[in-house]
Amino acid sequence: xxxxxxxxxxxxxxxxxxxxxxxxxxxxxxxxxxxxxxxxxxxxxxxxxxxxxxxxxxxxxxxxxxxxxxxxxxxxxxxxxxxxxxxxxxxxxxxxxxxxxxxxxxxxxxxxxxxxxxxxxxxxxxxxxxxxxxxxxxxxxxxxxxxxxxxxxxxxxxxxxxxxxxxxxxxxxxxxxxxxxxxxxxxxxxxxxxxxxxxxxxxxxxxxxxxxxxxxxxxxxxxxxxxxxxxxxxxxxxxxxxxxxx
Numbered sequence: 001x002x003x004x005x006x007x008x009x010x011x012x013x014x015x016x017x018x019x020x021x022x023x024x025x026x027x028x029x030x031x032x033x034x035x036x037x038x039x040x041x042x043x044x045x046x047x048x049x050x051x052x053x054x055x056x057x058x059x060x061x062x063x064x065x066x067x068x069x070x071x072x073x074x075x076x077x078x079x080x081x082x083x084x085x086x087x088x089x090x091x092x093x094x095x096x097x098x099x100x101x102x103x104x105x106x107x108x109x110x111x112x113x114x115x116x117x118x119x120x121x122x123x124x125x126x127x128x129x130x131x132x133x134x135x136x137x138x139x140x141x142x143x144x145x146x147x148x149x150x151x152x153x154x155x156x157x158x159x160x161x162x163x164x165x166x167x168x169x170x171x172x173x174x175x176x177x178x179x180x181x182x183x184x185x186x187x188x189x190x191x192x193x194x195x196x197x198x199x200x201x202x203x204x205x206x207x208x209x210x211x212x213x214x215x216x217x218x219x220x221x222x223x224x225x226x227x228x229x230x231x232x233x234x235x236x237x238x239x240x241x242x243x244x245x246x
Contacts, residue, residue, distance in 0.1 A: 001018065001022050001023070001024055001025070001042050001044040001045065001046065001111070002024075002025045002026070002027065002033060002036055002037060002040070002042040002044075002045045002046070003015060003018070003024055003025070003026045003046045004026075004027045004028075004029075004030065004033040004045065004046065004047040004048060004051070004056070004059070005026075005028070005047070005077070006028050006029065006048065006050075006051050006052055007048070008028070010048070011026045011028065014026075014046060017104055017107070017108070018046075018108075018111070021108070022043075022111075025040060025042065029052055029053060029054075030047075030051050030053060030055070030056070030058070030062075031053065031054060033045070033059065034059065034062060034063075037069060037072065038069070041072070041181040041184070041185055042072060043072070043073075043115060043118065044072065044074075044075065044111060044114055044115060044118075045063065045072060045073070045074045045075070046075050046077060046111075047059055047060065047074060047075070047076055047077065048076075048077050049076055049077070049078035050078065050079075056076050056078070057076075057092045058092075060074045060076060060092040060093060060094050061092045061093065063093075064092065064093030064140070065093075067142040067145075067146065067182075068178045068181065068182050070093070070142045070143060071118075071121075071182070071186050072185065073095040073096075073114040073115075073117070073118060074093070074094050074095055075094065075095060075096045075097075075098060075110065075111070075114065076094045076096070076097050076098070077098050078097070078098075078099060078100060079099065079100045093140075095114055096110055096114065098110065117138070119188075120138070121134075121138050121139065121186065122186065122187050122189075124138070125147065125186060125187045126187055126188070126189065126194070126197055127201065128201070129151060129155075129198060129201050129202050129205060130148075130151050131144050131148045131151060134147075143186060146182065146186075147186065149172060150172070151198070153168060153171050153172065154198050154199075155202070157222075158199065158202060158220065158221055158222060159219065159220050159221065160222055161222040161223070161224055163195060164191075164192060165179065165180070165191040165192065168191065168195075179191065196232065197236065199221040199222055199223070200221070200232060200233055200237070202221055203217050203218070203221045203229070203233060203241070204237065204246070206220065206221070207241060207244050208245075208246050214229075214230075214241045214242060217229075217241070218230075218241075229241070
């Protein structure tokens with residue numbers, strides 16, 4: 001995770017508090033932090049509000065307005081205790097707002113809760129074949145649009161054994177690096193692993209429909225051989241395709 005504060009003592013304190021549990025990066029100004037967020041794709045950002053130059057509100061808004069970064073949880077830390085200050089923080093898209101001084105145990109619990117939410121999203125996306133199966137408030141609008149478009153593309157190319165990250169990035173008009181980090185951040189999986197997981201999830205749905213043979217489904221989902229399909233299916237679901245009943 002990334003810690004942003006212009007006070008070295010605060011940064012050291014937060015790093016000491018968090019480093020037993022997480023790998024922590026630190027920055028002292030927002031511009032440097034944006035570069036690190038772009039390069040490192042952290043799982044969570046902790047940012048002070050009062051910063052030199054770009055303040056924490058503007059920094060948070062930059063992350064939340066960026067389609068490639070908006071899935072990253074941002075927790076704002078501040079000594080401002082007025083309700084209007086907290087409202088302003090949440091209006092920037094911040095996932096949580098913590099006033100100083102705070103109890104260390106509370107901050108640790110909050111961080112854990114935010115990461116647990118991200119993990120839940122990853123698990124749901126890894127089990128789904130369309131965004132309509134994801135609860136409305138779990139995905140930011142940009143993330144939902146990204147995943148909806150990706151699911152639609154994977155469905156169109158379901159039987160294509162050549163479908164890969166190069167194919168996806170060209171179709172979605174996104175750079176390979178940004179696509180990789182975005183999908184990894186949202187799903188926890190590399191693109192090729194996620195593509196295969198999607199195909200197997202669709203195969204499971206097709207099996208439950210009962211309209212096709214296992215061989216037909218293997219072909220429909222882009223597997224080159226029935227044996228490869230059966231082996232991959234059993235690895236994901238713990239059952240052979242012929243034994244699967246949902």
